[in-house]
Amino acid sequence: MATARLPGRGCGALPRWLLGAALLLGLRLCMELHRAGSGSPGRSDPPGPPRPHLLPAPGPPRGARRRQVTYVRSGRRALPRGGGSTTLEPSCCTPRELPRRKGPRWHIELQPWAGPAQSLDEEASRFLSYISTTQIACDHMGTDSLATDSSPATKPWLVCLDDRFGLAHHIRSKRCRLYSLGLGNDDTHFEVSMAKDGCEVHRFDPSVKSAHVLESRRLWHHRLAIDWRDPHPAVAAQKLHSNTRKLGSILNEFGHHKIDILKADLESAEWKVLENLILEDVLEQIGQLIFEIHLHWPGFEVSGSESSVVRFWYSLLKELERKDFRLFHTYKDLSKPQLFLKKDIFNASSCYTLSWVNTRWK
Secondary structure: OOOOOOOOOHHHHHHHHHHHHHHHHHHHHHHHHHHHOOOOOOOOOOOOOOOOOOOOOOOOOOOOOOOOOOOOOOOOOOOOOOOOOOOOOOOOOOOOOOOOOOOOOOOOOOOOOOOOOOOHHHHHHHHHHHHOOOOOOOOOEEEOOOOOOOOOOOOOOEEEOOHHHOHHHHHHOOOOEEEEEEOOOOOOHHHHHHHHOOOEEEEEOOOOOOOEEEOOOOEEEEOOEEOOOOOOHHHHOOOOOOOEEOHHHHHHHHOOOOEEEEEEEOOOOHHHHHHHHHHHOOHHHEEEEEEEEEOOOOOOOOOOOHHHHHHHHHHHHHHHHHOOEEEEEEEEOOOOOOOEOOEOOOOOOOEEEEEEEEOOOO
């Protein structure tokens, strides 16, 4: 007996299968179109290599205005996110915590010419006026420190004993230190007097017979000279002398950090010694300077035209002024020949004694 077919079976099942496949295909196409259209309308990436997949950086809160900031490397480590606050510093300045190290200087900064003619008259007039005019008043000046004896000093080595500069207090408390630079000079009246007053005195002279001589409890003689040669290493390396030292090297070797008084009587080597002290950057460790300067010739290792030599002298003294040294006493030695660069001009002496005080000294 034949069985009757249910309606919808057999040949009618094929259209339903095709309908299901078409539905799946349509779904997939919709997903692809949704992915392709997820970017901003009208925006497309430029041609080129594919971009790496990076996690997006956290952006500002909604409604906040985005600000563009330019960062400059300052040498500091960046603070961790959320770890405190910091102040952005101007790109022109170095952080105070890490000051920029200055490179060594081999020459001082020359001052502008005194006049358009760059002549000896212009330079000499400016220089002689400068060394003849005190820059600061010292109410209590002493010859031979606080000495009360009546023996006269051969030269007026004057120190400033105003309390604001601390030297008088250091002498009374026996904490004074004097460095004296000489070249075969037998006049030690100033040094002996300072030692009697309680100062620790170190006299440096390459003509001393022994390396170190203790004359009294507080007076030492050393067979050493402060370097007065050209400070440029290419020149200095060719002129090494075993008895010559930089002042900074001597301070380190002796374990001294400060000098209350530096006295120099160097017979025309004072200009290069002064230049070395400036370039060595040790002036801040000195309280007072007393220098005898000589003007009858340019001095050891100083050369050039007459006007350029005087300009160099003047520039050295201006460097002292920049380091807060002020001239408080000047002495023109009329007992010496009245010569200026080997000429009897400008009513100048060949020898002056100048005294400066470091106004930052305590």
